[in-house]
Amino acid sequence: MKNFCESQNFPFGVAIVLGAAVRKGGKPGPAMIRRIMHAMELVKKGIALKLMLTGGAKGNAFNEARVMKDFVVSRGLSDDMVIMENQASSTFESAQYCSHIIQEKGLKNILLVTDRYHLPRAKLAFWFFGVPVTGSPPGANGSNNSLYHNSYYVFREMFAVIWYLLKFSVLILSGKLNVF
Numbered sequence: 001m002k003n004f005c006e007s008q009n010f011p012f013g014v015a016i017v018l019g020a021a022v023r024k025g026g027k028p029g030p031a032m033i034r035r036i037m038h039a040m041e042l043v044k045k046g047i048a049l050k051l052m053l054t055g056g057a058k059g060n061a062f063n064e065a066r067v068m069k070d071f072v073v074s075r076g077l078s079d080d081m082v083i084m085e086n087q088a089s090s091t092f093e094s095a096q097y098c099s100h101i102i103q104e105k106g107l108k109n110i111l112l113v114t115d116r117y118h119l120p121r122a123k124l125a126f127w128f129f130g131v132p133v134t135g136s137p138p139g140a141n142g143s144n145n146s147l148y149h150n151s152y153y154v155f156r157e158m159f160a161v162i163w164y165l166l167k168f169s170v171l172i173l174s175g176k177l178n179v180f
Contacts, residue, residue, distance in 0.1 A: 012111040014083065014102075015039050015048035015136065018094055018122060019055020019064030026062040028071055031115060036068050038138035039113045040077060048111050051077070052101065054085040054094040091118070092164065095125035102131055111136050117154055121161045128168045128177065 017039045020031035028036065042048040051072065055064025065086040073079055085101055088094040102110065114122050116137040126133045171177035 010047045010109070010111075012042075012048045012134070013107045013109045014050045014052045015042050015111040015113050016052045016054060016094075016098055016126075016133070017068060018091060018112070018114040018118070019053070019068065019088070022058075022062040022064055022067050026067055028067050032064070032068060033071075034138045035113050035115070036071050038136070040072055040075065042111065042113070042136065043077065043081060050081050050083060052083040052085060052098060054088050054098055056087045056089050056093075058089060091122050092125050092167070095122070095129045095131065099126070099129035099131045110134070113138065117157050121157055121164055124161060124164055128164075 017035050020035060021029035022032065023029050039048070039051050043051060053065040053068040053072075055068070057063045063086050065084045069082050069084055072082060083101060083105070085094065085097045088097050101107075110126075110131060110133045112119070112122055112126060112133040113136050119135040119137055123133055123135055168177065
């Protein structure tokens with residue numbers, strides 16, 4: 001499971017952008033903006049051919065994929081460059097639902113855009129659903145780089161990876177997920 005800087009396999013057929021918090025009034029939060037801006041740059045540079053935006057409506061009822069699509073289209077990306085997955089409420093579901101779209105559309109060479117701390121778990125989830133991805137995290141600009149902030153997310157993700165491994169083990173042993 002490589003990161004983009006280690007890969008020479010571009011252009012990528014699609015860059016999947018994982019959703020993030022939407023603020024009041026349907027405005028993208030800082031993490032979402034960071035991810036979207038990075039993904040748009042990948043398309044502008046010809047590194048990715050299309051974007052797949054994933055994320056459903058959570059607590060505030062704004063659909064993450066819709067908010068991201070409105071953002072990228074308002075900044076000049078054409079509507080036909082965007083594939084939407086708007087049902088997922090977690091990274092696990094994003095991997096699950098996007099894997100179906102990827103199979104249906106025959107997409108190959110997939111890039112995954114999310115924050116650096118989140119990439120290991122996100123890549124693991126996609127791998128379990130049969131989609132090998134290359135990670136491409138946005139830069140640190142605009143993010144909170146405090147020791148507390150970074151430590152919190154690193155520890156949260158460590159436990160989340162363990163949870164995903166347990167979850168996938170149960171699904172595999174119960175026959176609900178076939179990875180072999």
